Amino acid sequence: MHAIKSPAVDNNHLKLDYASTHQEIVEKCKRGNRRAQFELYRLYSKAMYNLCLRMLRQEQDAEDLLQNSFVDVFAKLHTFRYQSSVGAWIKRIVVNNCINHLKRNRLQIEELEERQAGVHPPEPLEEEDSHDPELSVEAVKMAMRELPDGYRIVFTLYLLEGYDHREIGEILDISEATSKSQYSRAKKKLREIIRRHDFISRK
Amino acid sequence: MQGDPLEQFVNRNRAAFDEELPEPDVWSGISQQLDAQQQRRRSWWQVARIAASVLLLLACGALLGGYFMYQRAQQPPSLEEIAPAYAEMEAEYQREIDQKYQQLASYQHSKVVEQDLKRLDEAVQDLKAELQHAPPGREEEIVSRLLQSYRAKVMLLERVLNRIQTKPTESEKPNIDEARSI
Numbered sequence A: 001m002h003a004i005k006s007p008a009v010d011n012n013h014l015k016l017d018y019a020s021t022h023q024e025i026v027e028k029c030k031r032g033n034r035r036a037q038f039e040l041y042r043l044y045s046k047a048m049y050n051l052c053l054r055m056l057r058q059e060q061d062a063e064d065l066l067q068n069s070f071v072d073v074f075a076k077l078h079t080f081r082y083q084s085s086v087g088a089w090i091k092r093i094v095v096n097n098c099i100n101h102l103k104r105n106r107l108q109i110e111e112l113e114e115r116q117a118g119v120h121p122p123e124p125l126e127e128e129d130s131h132d133p134e135l136s137v138e139a140v141k142m143a144m145r146e147l148p149d150g151y152r153i154v155f156t157l158y159l160l161e162g163y164d165h166r167e168i169g170e171i172l173d174i175s176e177a178t179s180k181s182q183y184s185r186a187k188k189k190l191r192e193i194i195r196r197h198d199f200i201s202r203k
Numbered sequence B: 001m002q003g004d005p006l007e008q009f010v011n012r013n014r015a016a017f018d019e020e021l022p023e024p025d026v027w028s029g030i031s032q033q034l035d036a037q038q039q040r041r042r043s044w045w046q047v048a049r050i051a052a053s054v055l056l057l058l059a060c061g062a063l064l065g066g067y068f069m070y071q072r073a074q075q076p077p078s079l080e081e082i083a084p085a086y087a088e089m090e091a092e093y094q095r096e097i098d099q100k101y102q103q104l105a106s107y108q109h110s111k112v113v114e115q116d117l118k119r120l121d122e123a124v125q126d127l128k129a130e131l132q133h134a135p136p137g138r139e140e141e142i143v144s145r146l147l148q149s150y151r152a153k154v155m156l157l158e159r160v161l162n163r164i165q166t167k168p169t170e171s172e173k174p175n176i177d178e179a180r181s182i
Helices: A002-019 A023-030 A034-056 A059-079 A086-104 A109-119 A124-128 A137-146 A149-160 A165-172 A176-202 B005-012 B014-018 B025-074 B084-105 B111-132 B136-166 B173-181
Strands: none
Touching: A023 A034, A023 A059, A034 A059, A034 A086, A034 A149, A034 B014, A034 B025, A059 A086, A059 B025, A086 A149, A086 A165, A137 A149, A137 A176, A137 B005, A137 B014, A149 A165, A149 A176, A149 B005, A165 A176, A176 B005, B005 B014, B084 B136, B111 B136
């Protein structure tokens, strides 16, 4: 009996612990404690900065957005009720701010999809050189920077930030199907870029 | 993740994608903005507190005003309202009484006279109170009794004054008799 029951209990406990991670710090932040605010920043700033960098590419933009997002986080924290982990909650604010920033610079996912599909028919490179290139973090990061905005965002949100297509659809105000097709095109495009870089460097 | 080598690679090396560090001045920027917000909130609080004080004062004023209005509404109506015809006569008697009192004030007072006067005043007050709750038919009778009391008071005062003026050195004794005889 004990052996059967305990895993469920443990699981439940872990789930609770997940949503209430850093609860003490969060509560202090809600009261405006500056040291707790710095602690929360210290815990999440690095991951959030790298997310901003992937989304916006420019370091200055990423830092500005990180700063404004954390100001937003502390301003809105009193509305946070532990339905999710505070990390996921912060990430959602940062992601939304990134999207808004890109939208202000005329990001059009749907349009982009059409344009990409039209301008780039199946790349000839793929057939010529179908072997998978040696993957490295640097190569992937560099290739991601070359991806058009729409592809890069969907790719980042899905593969690196762990959102599913339904959530990405919500965030970007597109359909789940669009998110899926954008993602597979982004992957294909990324492979092409990596292969091209690899090809150039081998030459 | 199934067969996709790119997805597998990224998932395996996920941590390596978060290696960049923001400049330390990002936090100072955040801290400064938070300070500015707190400042704004504090000054807002001050304004709010002043506004609250003003409101409280106004509320107190309104409450007090309302209380006094209520008090006045609760106060019994005056003689003018009940029997306006007799109000003038009352005023006349009152004037006469006041005048006599003033004259009397220059002489030594007799305790007994004072007591009698007081009793008459009490009778007047009682009659006035009765008048306010009187049934419509009895008003006239009460008013005439009221005026009788005034008349008695005036007479009493007149006699006292006469006595004092004719025999200024007399003691209080005759005064008592005078008072009692009314």
